[in-house]
Amino acid sequence: MENQNNAPERKKRVFSGVQPSGTITLGNYIGAIKNWVALQDQYDCTFAMMDMHSITVRQTPAELRKHTLELLALYIACGIDPEKCTLFIQSHNSAHAELAWVLNCFTYMGELQRMTQFKDKSAKHADNINAGLFTYPVLMAADILLYQADCVPVGKDQMQHIEICRDIAQRFNAIYGNVFTIPEGLMVKSGAKIMSLQEPTKKMSKSDANPKAFISMMDDFSVIAKKIKSAVTDSEAVIEYRPDDDAKAGVNNLLSIMAVMTGSTPEQVAKDFEGQGYGTFKAAVADAVVEGIRPIRAEYDRIIKDKAYLQDIYRSGAESAHRMASRTLKKVYKKVGFVID
Ligand code: AQP
Numbered sequence: 001m002e003n004q005n006n007a008p009e010r011k012k013r014v015f016s017g018v019q020p021s022g023t024i025t026l027g028n029y030i031g032a033i034k035n036w037v038a039l040q041d042q043y044d045c046t047f048a049m050m051d052m053h054s055i056t057v058r059q060t061p062a063e064l065r066k067h068t069l070e071l072l073a074l075y076i077a078c079g080i081d082p083e084k085c086t087l088f089i090q091s092h093n094s095a096h097a098e099l100a101w102v103l104n105c106f107t108y109m110g111e112l113q114r115m116t117q118f119k120d121k122s123a124k125h126a127d128n129i130n131a132g133l134f135t136y137p138v139l140m141a142a143d144i145l146l147y148q149a150d151c152v153p154v155g156k157d158q159m160q161h162i163e164i165c166r167d168i169a170q171r172f173n174a175i176y177g178n179v180f181t182i183p184e185g186l187m188v189k190s191g192a193k194i195m196s197l198q199e200p201t202k203k204m205s206k207s208d209a210n211p212k213a214f215i216s217m218m219d220d221f222s223v224i225a226k227k228i229k230s231a232v233t234d235s236e237a238v239i240e241y242r243p244d245d246d247a248k249a250g251v252n253n254l255l256s257i258m259a260v261m262t263g264s265t266p267e268q269v270a271k272d273f274e275g276q277g278y279g280t281f282k283a284a285v286a287d288a289v290v291e292g293i294r295p296i297r298a299e300y301d302r303i304i305k306d307k308a309y310l311q312d313i314y315r316s317g318a319e320s321a322h323r324m325a326s327r328t329l330k331k332v333y334k335k336v337g338f339v340i341d
Contacts, residue, residue: 010044011042011043011044012042012043012044012150012151013043013044013045013046013147013148013149013150013151013181014036014039014043014044014045014046014149014150014151014152014153014186015045015046015047015048015143015144015147015149015152015183016032016036016047016048016152016153016154017047017048017049017050017053017090017143018032018033018049018050018071019050019051019053019054020049020050020051020054020064020067020068020070020071021053021054021057021059021064021067021206021207022067022206022207022216023067023070023206023216023217023218024070024071024074024206024216024217024218025194025204025205025206025214025215025216025217026194026204026214026215026216026217026257026289026293027155027193027194027203027204027205027206027214028155028206028217029078029217030188030191030194030257030260031154031155031156031157031188031191031192031193031194032153032154032155033074033075033078033080034078034260035153035186035188036075036078036080036085036153037078037079037080039151039153039186040080040081040084040085041084043150043151045080045084045085045086046085046086046087046088046147046149046320046321046324047075047080047085047086047087048087048088048089048090048143048321049068049071049072049075049087049088049089049090049314050090050143051064051068051089051090051091052090052091052096052097052139053090053136053139053140054067055132056121056130056132056133056136057121057125057128057133057207058125058128068089069304069307069310070218070304072087072089072310072313072314073300073303073304073310074217074296074300075087076299076303076313077296077297077299077300077303078296082313082317086317086320086321086324087313087314087317088314088317088318088320088321089314089317089318090143092314092317092318092321092322093146093318093321093322093325095142095146095322095325095326095328095329096139096142096143096146096325097139097142098329099142099145099146099325099328099329099332100135100138100139100141100142102332102333102336103138103141103142103145103168103172104135104138106168106171106172107135107137107138107141107164107168111164111167112134112135112137112138112164115136115137115160115161115164116157116160117136117137117157117160117161118133118134118136118137121133124207136161137160137161137164137165138168140158140161140165141161141164141165141168141169144162144165144183145165145168145169145180145181145183145328146324146325146328146329147321147324147325147328148180148181148324148328149181149183150181150183150184151183151184151185151186152165152183152184152185152186153185153186153187153188154185154186154187155187155192155193155194156187156192156193157193157203158185159185159187162183162184162185163185165183166182166183169181169182169183170182172332176335176336177335179328179331179332179335180328190256190259190260190265190266191256191257191259191260194253194256194257195249195250195252195253196208196213196214197212197213197214197215197227197228197230197231197232197250197253198210198212198213198231198232199213199232200231200232200249200250200252200253201246201249212227212230215227215228215289217293217296217297217300218297221290221293221294224286224289224290224293225283225286225287225290228254228282228285228286228289229279229282229283229286231250231253231254231282232250233250233251233254233278234247234248234250234251236248237277237278238251239251239255239270239273239274239275239276239278239281240270241255241266241267241269241270243266251278252266254281254282254285255269255270257285257288257289258284258285258288261285261288261289261291261292262288
C-alpha cells in the first residue's frame with residue numbers, strides 16, 4: 001500500500017480481546033472471535049486474553065490460568081493465525097495498567113456511573129462492587145489506545161465502552177495534541193448480541209449462573225443439542241423474525257444463531273422454516289451449531305496439548321505488544337509532564 005508520496009502507508013490496526021472469565025460462549029464466538037478471522041489479512045491485528053479485566057469479578061486462580069491458555073488455543077482453533085496477528089496475555093504487558101492510571105485522571109465519575117455493564121455487574125455481584133469494576137472501561141480504553149487501534153471489533157454490549165474510549169481519547173488529544181488514534185467500533189450486522197437461551201431478553205454470558213442459558217464452545221455436542229432443544233421460545237408456535245418484539249426474543253435468537261452458522265440471514269432462515277414446528281426448527285439449529293463447532297473443537301483438542309507452542313506464542317506476542325505499547329506510553333508520559341529517562 002503506498003500514498004501519493006510513494007511512502008508505504010501503515011496497515012490499519014485492529015485491537016480486541018476476550019476475558020478468560022469462564023469457558024467461551026457461542027456469543028463470544030459469533031459476536032467477536034469469528035469476525036476477527038476475516039480481518040487478519042486486511043489489518044494489522046492484535047488480540048489479547050484480557051485477564052486483568054477478569055479479576056473485576058472474583059476468579060479461582062487455577063481456573064483463571066487454565067481459561068487463559070484455553071482461550072489462546074481457542075483463538076487459534078477458530079482461525080486466528082499467530083503468524084499474522086499478535087496474540088498476548090494482557091497482564092504480560094504492564095503498559096495497560098500504566099496507561100489506565102493516566103486515563104483515570106481524564107475520566108469523570110459521572111461518565112463511568114452511566115455504564116450499563118457496571119450497573120448490570122454490580123447488581124449481579126452486590127457483595128463485591130469493587131473500584132476495578134467501576135473503572136473497567138478506563139482499562140479497556142487503555143487496551144485500545146496503546147496500540148493506536150483504528151478499529152475494535154466487538155459485540156453490541158461493548159459499544160458503550162468504545163464510545164467512552166473515544167471520548168477519553170478526544171479529551172486527551174484536545175489538551176495535548178494528536179496522541180491517540182480515535183478508534184471506531186466494528187460490529188457485525190447479524191449476531192452482534194446473542195441472547196441467553198433461558199431468558200432471551202438477556203445477553204448470553206459465560207458467567208451466567210445457569211449453564212443452560214449459554215452454549216460453551218467446550219460443551220459436549222450432545223449437551224449443545226440438549227440446550228438448544230430446551231431453549232425458551234413462546235407459545236405462538238410461529239417461526240417469524242420480529243427483532244423488535246420481545247415476545248419473540250427466543251425465536252429471534254435461534255434464527256440469528258442459525259443464520260450466522262449457515263451464512264444466511266434471520267429473515268431467510270424464517271422463510272426456510274415457515275410452517276414448521278419449533279421441535280424441527282430447534283433440531284436444525286442444534287445441527288448447524290454442532291457442525292460449525294466440530295472442526296474448531298478438533299483443532300482446539302490438538303493445540304491445547306502443545307503447551308510449548310502456546311508458550312512461544314504468548315511470549316513473542318508479549319514482546320511485540322510491549323514494543324508497540326511502549327511507544328504510545330512514552331509519548332503520553334512526556335505529554336503529561338513525567339520526567340522521561
Ligand atoms: N452474547 C453475546 N453476543 C455477541 N457478542 C458477545 N460478546 C460477549 N457476549 C456476547 C462479545 O465477546 C467479546 C468478549 O467479551 P468479554 O468476555 O470480554 O466480556 P463480556 O462482553 O462481558 O462477555 P461475557 O461472556 O458476558 O463475559 P462475562 O460473563 O465474564 O461478563 C466482546 O466483543 C463482547 O462484545
